[in-house]
Amino acid sequence: MLQKVVRSTVIDAPIARVWAVLRDFNSHDQWHDVVAESRIEGGERSDQVGCVRSFSLKDGNRIREQLLTLDDRQYKSTYCIVEATVPLLRYAATVTLKPVTDGNRTFWHWESTFATPPGREHELRDMVAQGVYEAGFANLRRHLQRGGDLRAPGQAAMPVAIALPTRRVRLQGYGDAAQLRMEDTEAPPPAPGEVRIRQRAIGLNFIDVYQRRGQIPAMLAPGGTPGMEAAGSVLNCGEGVHGFLPDERVAYLCPQPGAYTGVRNVPAQWLVRLPPAVDDEVAAALLLKGLTADALLHDVAPVRPGARWLVHAAAGALGQVLCQWASRLGAQVIGTVSTEAKARIARAHGCAQVLVTADYRFADAAQALGGADVIVDGLGKQAQQENLAALAPCGHWISLGQASGPLAPLDPDALLAKSATFSRPIVFAYVAEPQALGRRAARLWAALADGSIKTPTIERFTLESAAQAHERLESRERSGALVLIP
DSSP: OOOEEEEEESSSHHHHHHHHHHHTTTTTHHHHHHHHEEGGGGGTTTTTTTTTTEEETTTTEEEEEEEEEEEETTTTTEEEEEEEEEEEEEEEEEEEEEEEETTEEEEEEEEEEEOTTTOOHHHHHHHIIIIIHHHHHHHHHHEEEEEEEOOTTTOOOOOSSSEEEEEEEEEESSSSGGGGEEEEEOOOOOOOEEEEEEEEEEEEHHHHHHHHSSSSSSTTTTTTOOSHHHHHEEEEEOOTOOOOOTTTTTEOOOOSSOOOOOOEEEEHHHEEOTTTTTTTHHHHHHHHHHHHHHHIIIIOOOOOOOEEEEETTBBHHHHHHHHHHHHHHOOOEEEEESSSHHHHHHHHHTSSEEEEESSSSHHHHHHHHHOOOEEEEEGGGGGGHHHHHHEEEEEEEEEEEOOOOOOOOHHHHHTTTOOHHHHHHHHGSSSSSHHHHHHHHHHHHHHHHTTTTTOOOOEEEEEHHHHHHHHHSSSSOOOBEEEEEE
8 A cells, every 4th residue: 555645844945945956856965964975877967857866864774766857847846766775665756846925935845655565654654754854844944044055965166256267258349340359357256146157158139239339338338248148057156146056057138238258247136047958059049039029928019819910020039939929829920021031931930921021111011911010120210110101000019129220219199190109128127026037937938848939040159259140140141049159
């Protein structure tokens, strides 16, 4: 007969911090008093589904357990005993965390089923309930109260208070791509609230070009480093940062430029943890664009089934993500592109209709389709009058960029005839709170996992080739996303 043990508790720590400990399948010898030492067999990662941990207990028993599932969205993992000197037969366990909004605490549910030799049911059930679960709750509380240094056994912690040599791209002055130059520098220790990251992929966005040209001088001055997003792994954390482990894979988007470098300090509030299925290059290529699309579709202009969305540059990286996702949510997507080759890409990524135009003329064709209920515009100056003409009554024009130059001042009376609305949203306002950032990122990873969006084609450049990458970004020949590899 199978025994079942169920225990729950509340931990006075945010769920991200508790999960950072428990998702590491090899951390238990650092916080649970019954475990003497533990290792992951075969050199696999300790968050790799299927990995096996081999550990000894302080009473001399030995156990091998296998990680069966790990769900970063549901904060849930399952594992089983593969082999043990303790007679827990067919043992399978589940750990589940849920947020407790009162005080930003964490509800931890731990349960297992197992068989025992006849006559030992009570003994082994108490051992699991008291010696493993109840003791584990108390041990983890104490561990977190001490600050919880969670480096792997035998891994030396990287000193926080030293600068690290790295390379960065420096903007010499406003102008063309030749103004981007490489230089040697140092990444200082992380300040309070910051995480120092070893970057492995850096995303390029058109806002980087605007910064380089001097179109947003308040954002980046000469001498600074462009770039708003990247992915990599945690080196160490500054004072007051909890919930991130050394070597943990993370990505970020940040309203302060500075991503074109090998090592960077980033405020912890802008970081998201990466699921195992999302690699660094995909994260760097998608995070800012994907969260921009999420904000547009769910907040700026919530999708109504059948609404006509006119998306410019539909074959670009943002365009591909937005068109697919909007189509999956029920919109009728009309894309504009400059070539027939790009039209094929746009059709393959959710566009029901594609308008091919190399001279920014699309309004008549859009009106022939009924007019645009929503326009997503990254073109700017050259498309300004056509956008006004393409709007349907009560339409909404969203201005995201100015690839052809800044918009002229918009006369409110120009919108009056159609009772139209105009907005210029920026994604950072929609992810300013860590909870909002985590929620939107989870929705993006879920859309990627369920096929609502496909990973765009990614072109790779070395960090030293940032100038060439900018030239490629500005060309009208490309489609998909660009990343820099430090």
